[in-house]
Amino acid sequence: MSAATFVAVALVAAGVLLGAPGLGLVGVLALLIGAMGRVTARLGLRNVSFERLLARDRMVWGDEIPLDLVVRNAKLLPLALLVAESVVSEGVSVRGRVLDAAERPGWFAIRDAWTLAWYERVVRHLRLEGAHRGRFVLGPTRLTVADVFGRDAARTTIEGEQAYVVRPRTVPVRDRGAARAPLGRRRAPAGIFEEPTLFAGVRPYRAGDPPRRIHWRATARSNEPVSRRYDAPRAREALIALDVQTVEGPYWRRDAVEERLEDLAVAAASLARTLLRDGVATGLAAAAYTGRRERVAWLPPRAGPERLAAIADALGRMGPTASAPFNHVLGRVPRTLPPGTTVHVLTARDPGPLLGTLRRLGAGGYDVRLVLVGSDAAAAATRASAAGIAAVVASLDPDWRTASSLELVG
Numbered sequence: 001m002s003a004a005t006f007v008a009v010a011l012v013a014a015g016v017l018l019g020a021p022g023l024g025l026v027g028v029l030a031l032l033i034g035a036m037g038r039v040t041a042r043l044g045l046r047n048v049s050f051e052r053l054l055a056r057d058r059m060v061w062g063d064e065i066p067l068d069l070v071v072r073n074a075k076l077l078p079l080a081l082l083v084a085e086s087v088v089s090e091g092v093s094v095r096g097r098v099l100d101a102a103e104r105p106g107w108f109a110i111r112d113a114w115t116l117a118w119y120e121r122v123v124r125h126l127r128l129e130g131a132h133r134g135r136f137v138l139g140p141t142r143l144t145v146a147d148v149f150g151r152d153a154a155r156t157t158i159e160g161e162q163a164y165v166v167r168p169r170t171v172p173v174r175d176r177g178a179a180r181a182p183l184g185r186r187r188a189p190a191g192i193f194e195e196p197t198l199f200a201g202v203r204p205y206r207a208g209d210p211p212r213r214i215h216w217r218a219t220a221r222s223n224e225p226v227s228r229r230y231d232a233p234r235a236r237e238a239l240i241a242l243d244v245q246t247v248e249g250p251y252w253r254r255d256a257v258e259e260r261l262e263d264l265a266v267a268a269a270s271l272a273r274t275l276l277r278d279g280v281a282t283g284l285a286a287a288a289y290t291g292r293r294e295r296v297a298w299l300p301p302r303a304g305p306e307r308l309a310a311i312a313d314a315l316g317r318m319g320p321t322a323s324a325p326f327n328h329v330l331g332r333v334p335r336t337l338p339p340g341t342t343v344h345v346l347t348a349r350d351p352g353p354l355l356g357t358l359r360r361l362g363a364g365g366y367d368v369r370l371v372l373v374g375s376d377a378a379a380a381a382t383r384a385s386a387a388g389i390a391a392v393v394a395s396l397d398p399d400w401r402t403a404s405s406l407e408l409v410g
Helices: 001-016 021-043 215-223 258-277 306-317 326-337 351-363 377-386
Strands: 048-054 059-060 063-072 079-089 108-116 120-127 133-148 150-157 163-165 174-175 186-188 197-205 224-231 233-234 237-242 281-286 299-303 342-347 367-372 391-395 408-410
Touching: 048 079, 048 133, 048 163, 059 306, 063 108, 108 120, 133 306, 150 391, 163 197, 163 306, 197 215, 197 367, 237 258, 237 299, 237 326, 258 281, 258 306, 258 408, 281 306, 281 326, 299 306, 299 326, 326 342, 326 351, 326 377, 351 367, 351 408, 367 377
Parallel strands: 059 163, 174 408, 237 281, 237 342, 342 367, 367 391
Antiparallel strands: 048 063, 063 120, 079 108, 079 133, 133 150, 133 163, 197 224, 281 299, 391 408
16 A cells, blocks of 8 residues: 555545544545546556657758658556657657757757547648758657646657658759850750750851851742751760768868858759750768768769659768868779760869869860869869869759859859
8 A cells, every 4th residue: 555545545535534434535525636647657557659750751941741650549447647758869850849959969859739539530730841951750659647736747758760761952053154055975955055065956147147058059949038956965975973071171071151052952963954854864872960871972873763762862862071181082983984074073161172183084084074163163173173173063052041042153
């Protein structure tokens, strides 16, 4: 017999012996409260289920994912209070909620409470916000049942994790330099630029066509002026080599500039989407930790929407710390990809230490294009061009969150 039960029995006995019904009533109430607590502790979590339904495990930055919390009390005993506390990783954002710190250091908690009648099922609808790029985890859930006075009566933990990835946003790419269009090996069905060596027939003369473009023989046969038509060039294979290091110094530094890293992620995703849309087999290489066993994220060039999804996932999972020197990534290109591949080198740092490697790639038959982001990108592009490396400045104006396009200017 517990001390509380002993006191309650004593109160009942005293009320009977002393002829004090009020004292006896207090004792009876105390016994009932104790009995209810014991029943809740023994049966409170019996036939109680909890489900966490995540609509999908991918979204783009700024998007939302529906999250349903489903609880069911499949017994006659009603529950005065059921509390579910799900541990989540840092960066998880729930619309309309401010998450509390969890007992697990560096983690947070989604807390919800219900009052359930017998055989009642309740669904609570939440929405996870893509407020940050990255991979996020919904961890174990602790269920707590309380009695009518709010005292914890029973507790259990439901193990299991769910994860989702927030991919970077993509924007259209606008290339302002016709001379920078890479000479490809296959013809494109459409494009901004034309390659004079890829003759594709004739078209009606348009005002402004230079005389050398007029097809004089076809004009004489048709008695109407016609001009030569050319196909747009398209690279057969392209690799986006992404330098995730945003500050100078050892590659293992952890003081990355977050805004620059997001600029790089949006620029890389936008370039990949544009290349794949034009039918170019595209890959991604980055010395970054992406939650995989490999230290270097290496996706060889492939075509199709599946490759875009894989690249977007890798960029979404990409952490802020480099896993190896960037030159190691560039040094892998000749060992893995055939000459003629277009290599888009995307960096936010001074490309000076990379110029030697880039020149060797160019001499080896690779079409190297340096894409620079950041406040010093214009000066860095000038220095790279003077060294014989084709360089452009990539800008997201006013910033990566709201830019309507990725502008490439050289």
